[in-house]
Amino acid sequence: MMEAQMARLRAMGELETVRTDILGLAETLEGISLWRPAVGMRKACDESLLMLDRLVERFDRKLVVTLVGPSGSGKSTLLNALAGEDNLSPSGHRRPTTQQVVAFCRQSADAGQLMDELGPENIRIHASQAAEALENVILIDTPDTDSTHHDRHVPIIHKAIRLSDVLVCVFDGENPKRRDHTDFLAPYVRLFNGESLVVAVNKCDRLAESELTGTIMPDFSRYIGDAWSVEPAAVLCVSARSHLKDPGWDREAVPKHDRNQFDQLQQLIVGTFNRSGFSVDRRLENARSLREYLWQTVQTEAKKEKxxxxxxxxxxxxxxxxxxxxxxxxxxxxxxxxxxxxxxxxxxxxxxxxxxxxxxxxxxxxxxxxxxxxxxxxxxxxxxxxxxxxxxxxxxxxxxxxxxxxxxxxxxxxxxxxxxxxxxxxxxxxxxxxxxxxxxxxxxxxxxxxxxxxxxxxxxxxxxxxxxxxxxxxxxxxxxxxGGLLQLVFNLPVLGVLGYAGWLTAVNFFSGSILSSNFFLHAFWTIVLVLFLSFFLLQAVIRLAAxxxxxxxxxxxxxxxxxxxxxxxxxxxxxxxxxxxxxxxxxxxxxxxx
Known part of the structure; x- marks a missing residue:
């Protein structure tokens, strides 16, 4: 118990460091406001800070595993198969099949934060004893990414992803390389650590096994790596419908093979994601990935302008x-x-x-x-x-x-x-x-x-x-x-005449002789003339030197x-x-x- 608390405290401290780093980046972007890309990236920082704040709020809550996919990918069927209940999330040919977020958990209270954030009109919580194995996980299904109600659904999907810890990105095996779906998910998957991403290629039973294993899956794995620049924890081919209690196969459309990695996906969710303490590690890694994504985005954009x-x-x-x-x-x-x-x-x-x-x-x-x-x-x-x-x-x-x-x-x-x-x-x-x-x-x-x-x-x-x-x-x-020498040179003539006149005056005074007024008048003018001559010579030196x-x-x-x-x-x-x-x-x- 003490070890778990210490791990939680360390993780909280690390989250605060990540938050400080993103704030610093936001301030840097604010300081380069004349650069137009800085505005959008500054908003991304603000959005990331909101994600971190909500992550901190749900730090002790269950791990949220979210299924995201386009219309017809079988995402709702996959949730039903994972939950073990055929009618948990609506599936079928009517589009869009999922109009709300569907949350599958042990108790309704587990999804209380999802209800608060998304609004009761946008989420349906299904608490079931079938979720007994999901002690630490909430599974949610989201509206189709390309539904006819796109404008209403995309904000809901955005909020759901922002509240998620693990993304299961569902693709239609019959047309997996749909560029619109890949591009839609690209800005989201980069906010997650690779270990928090799982790619599920559904309806693989509709394809020939040799083509699936030899061409489609290897080619799709490369495609995803290039498109997202993130390596998911797993890229799995699954047949969700095969794991429903009543698959309702058309006699003319039975599975072409039994190659199916559904059990591996289920083990990831039930065995790995559901592990005690895993949520803390995932949230911390996702926060670090969020920071790295922002830094890399800014650096990439800045390099273009060098x-x-x-x-x-x-x-x-x-x-x-x-x-x-x-x-x-x-x-x-x-x-x-x-x-x-x-x-x-x-x-x-x-x-x-x-x-x-x-x-x-x-x-x-x-x-x-x-x-x-x-x-x-x-x-x-x-x-x-x-x-x-x-x-x-x-x-x-x-x-x-x-x-x-x-x-x-x-x-x-x-x-x-x-x-x-x-x-x-x-x-x-x-x-x-x-x-x-x-x-x-x-x-x-x-x-x-x-x-x-x-x-x-x-x-x-x-x-x-x-x-x-x-x-x-x-x-x-x-x-x-x-300088001392210069002052001596120019003061010496005046001091000499002054000294000489003074010496004569003193000698005659002590000998009792009285000098005439003419002597003092001549001495005065001599001193004045010598003084002015010295000064004028000094001016000449000043003029020459400075x-x-x-x-x-x-x-x-x-x-x-x-x-x-x-x-x-x-x-x-x-x-x-x-x-x-x-x-x-x-x-x-x-x-x-x-």
Whole structure:
């Protein structure tokens, strides 16, 4: 008893694992919603989850063995023969012979769940002492798969199969390879483990024994294997009518031979399926088969799209790379507007690093640059008229210089860059969309909103790339131009004059001599001249080593290098969905977990 309970708990845990796997597949399919096959397969997952839920609900209930077959296959006669009651399920020449699901069991309560699911109007329960041997099994007969009441019967058959654990697929031995019946059963049999499928070719007594054993049955076994891609537990030739209490043979249509595997079928049901604990194993194997079927279906469908999706991804990558190059070009075209801001930011970097008299002047010069380009023009050498105009317009240009700094910080070409990017993508997207549609993507993929970078995100990303490159290049330039040796070289002349003037002042002070005011005036101007000369020489070095044009060129080079290394497509939903489908085709659902 304890062992049976432990087996049940393990099986329940395995069922929950299967359910989680199918849920994961459903979520994956939900994430590739632009791919049209995903919609149908997502519904298949939902249907499978319902089947699992009902399987869990009936986990401790009897095994349901369901007979499914077309009109005239003798399916109802087979149920009567298996039950040992000739009139259990209606049989005869009137079609359809079976209009309801007929359940054969020991007690009516055994089929209570079937009654609840199918509805009392769609099932007739036959409880009989003849079912004494079926301690753990319920046998059910279903309406014909091709009856004249097809529209009403198929939903009933569908529900019955969904509640089944073993399918006995009945074929007419006189015409077993009916494609309509095989195709009808194909989507159902794949939901079952092969050990839960039995194929019964009925009316075999109507055929010549040599033809039956030498040609018909071997050929039919191959046919079923190819059509279903599932190997049934058994393919049996039977004569159900021979096992009725009153077969009612026509004198001119008696059996042609006694080759009949009915006893083997009966032994499968009574001896194997009816075994205690078999239902748990079958339901667990069916659940695993259900999962494998879904995974295989998704992988098979995804493989069909690999060629077109690879082409579409290649087109997207090429168009995105070209669009990014166009965007970077937009930044370069706006470089002149950025130069004043770049110059100010460079001197801010130097002001933070330089020490000594020249460092003080660098800091003052930085403030002047921040204040406005007008005063800066006044203090540069050049045309006196332009210097005066610069001084007068200093206040007016203050706002412009601030704008230049802001533009440098965020990359003032970001708006134009985004426009260039979207324009380049827009030109390429129609061809990409048609390739995706060939891969069974929805026609809505033609809409521009599905294109990579649609909207503001690329503009924001380019701004971030610009800011990173800008700050990195400024920091590098600041470090190069603030080395200890360089600071010593440019500060030394000023410090020398200051030291010399101070030494003379101190010597004369301690000797009691008083220096004239002319001395201090001359010393002051000498210091100022040497300081400004050192500063102007420093500006020349800065211009040569990291002038605005040079620095701007390095920033753009860094931006381009960064853009070339980035894979911006990874953020695009269409690109993500296309790659997910390719991975599903290559590795199946397991490939998405790695």
């Amino acid at each position: 060629k077109d999706l690879d082409a579409a991804i290649g087109q997207m990558a090429a168009s995105e790379a070209e669009a990014m190059r166009q965007a970077v070009t937009a930044f370069r075209g706006d470089g002149h507007a950025l130069m004043p801001g770049i110059n100010v930011r460079l001197y801010q970097q130097l002001a933070q690093r330089w020490l000594g008299p020249v460092g003080w002047l660098v800091a003052v010069w930085t403030r002047i640059l921040v204040f406005g380009t007008g005063i800066a023009s006044l203090l540069r050498f050049g045309n006196p008229v332009r210097q005066i105009v610069g001084a007068v317009s200093a206040v007016r240009h203050y706002a412009d210089s601030k704008k230049a700094m802001d533009a440098a910080d965020r990359g003032s070409g970001a708006g134009m860059a985004l426009q260039r990017y979207d324009s380049a993508i827009a030109r390429a997207w129609p061809d990409i969309a048609e390739t995706l549609i060939k891969a069974r993507f929805a026609t809505s993929v033609r809409e521009a909103r599905h294109a990579p970078g649609y909207g503001e995100e690329i503009g924001q990303r380019l701004s971030l790339v610009w800011n990173d490159a800008f700050e990195n290049e400024l920091a590098k330039a600041g470090r190069r131009l603030s 002038g605005k044009e040079r620095l701007l060129a390095r920033i753009f080079s860094s931006v381009r290098e960064t853009v070339d290394q980035q894979h911006n497509l990874s953020e695009n939903p269409v690109w993500k969905q296309a790659n997910t489908i390719i991975r599903l085709g290559d590795w199946g659902i397991g490939g998405l977990r790695d």
